[in-house]
Amino acid sequence: MILVLLIGLVFVSVSFGLFARTLLLPRQRRAQALRQIAGYGFAGDTAVPEGQDARRQASLDLRRVVDALAGRVGGMVSGRFQSMNEENLTRLLRGAGFYTLSPRLFVGYQVLATLTLTAIFLLPALSGSKPLLSVTMVVIGALAGWSLPFVYVKRRARLRGERIDYDMPDLIDTLVATVEAGIAFSASLQIASRRFHGPLGEELRLTLQEQSMGLGLNDSLNNMLARQNTRSVRALVRSLIQGERLGVSVGQTLRNLSHEMRTLRRQLAEERAQKAPVKLVFPVVLLILPSLLLITLGPAVIRIHGIFH
Numbered sequence: 001m002i003l004v005l006l007i008g009l010v011f012v013s014v015s016f017g018l019f020a021r022t023l024l025l026p027r028q029r030r031a032q033a034l035r036q037i038a039g040y041g042f043a044g045d046t047a048v049p050e051g052q053d054a055r056r057q058a059s060l061d062l063r064r065v066v067d068a069l070a071g072r073v074g075g076m077v078s079g080r081f082q083s084m085n086e087e088n089l090t091r092l093l094r095g096a097g098f099y100t101l102s103p104r105l106f107v108g109y110q111v112l113a114t115l116t117l118t119a120i121f122l123l124p125a126l127s128g129s130k131p132l133l134s135v136t137m138v139v140i141g142a143l144a145g146w147s148l149p150f151v152y153v154k155r156r157a158r159l160r161g162e163r164i165d166y167d168m169p170d171l172i173d174t175l176v177a178t179v180e181a182g183i184a185f186s187a188s189l190q191i192a193s194r195r196f197h198g199p200l201g202e203e204l205r206l207t208l209q210e211q212s213m214g215l216g217l218n219d220s221l222n223n224m225l226a227r228q229n230t231r232s233v234r235a236l237v238r239s240l241i242q243g244e245r246l247g248v249s250v251g252q253t254l255r256n257l258s259h260e261m262r263t264l265r266r267q268l269a270e271e272r273a274q275k276a277p278v279k280l281v282f283p284v285v286l287l288i289l290p291s292l293l294l295i296t297l298g299p300a301v302i303r304i305h306g307i308f309h
């Protein structure tokens with residue numbers, strides 16, 4: 001009974017997550033389309049209806065209050081538990097694209113999520129259910145509230161890294177074409193930053209912004225490597241820095257790197273293809289095989305049961 005209840009809670013949580021994603025997806029696509037239009041020099045209408053403006057202001061006020069509460073809670077928790085490595089957490093948040101989110105604020109959100117889910121899972125326990133089931137539900141709520149934000153950030157960082165590795169060969173080809181056409185490398189990066197969208201475009205624009213504020217190109221590239229420590233970014237940054245130190249032409253360095261990036265993309269595709277049969281084992285065993293046995297053996301079992309009874 002407890003196992004069935006736990007499975008049901010998992011499916012309910014997944015359903016709520018998919019429902020929230022369905023609600024937020026149109027807004028994300030609309031915001032992305034507006035950013036693309038703004039890249040061509042056009043601006044949208046800034047007039048906002050009065051009711052929508054009031055709702056937006058109320059939402060911002062509520063977010064400020066929640067941020068302040070999460071910051072205080074995160075500061076207290078981080079102060080009491082010195083074992084939390086803020087440097088690793090900062091690197092993980094930067095890799096996931098949360099550039100303005102501090103580690104203490106994230107820990108505060110974890111604590112608030114833990115308390116909220118624990119309270120939600122505690123409500124059935126207060127209705128007079130079994131003590132063992134109540135304790136199990138409270139423990140599951142606490143563990144889910146503490147671990148789910150971290151799992152989400154870690155998954156987002158991994159997906160961003162994979163997307164950057166996938167788009168890196170196209171970036172190298174763009175840089176090769178522009179550099180060999182006589183454009184300086186910094187100007188080539190600016191052209192590529194306007195051309196590419198997604199995680200790679202965001203990292204390029206952030207790198208160029210750091211460079212425009214007075215930071216050197218090598219330092220900006222090293223900061224990008226610190227944010228996204230993937231194989232393709234490591235290869236790009238190290239090749240450019242080493243080529244500059246040895247006096248090798250940027251075009252030749254990028255052309256050699258382009259072949260390496262294509263090989264890396266092919267290796268990643270082969271790696272995913274080899275992982276596919278292992279991932280198919282779980283749906284086959286848990287979903288397809290029981291359904292097949294039910295369809296093939298179900299009539300025979302019903303007939304045998306009818307003969308003996």
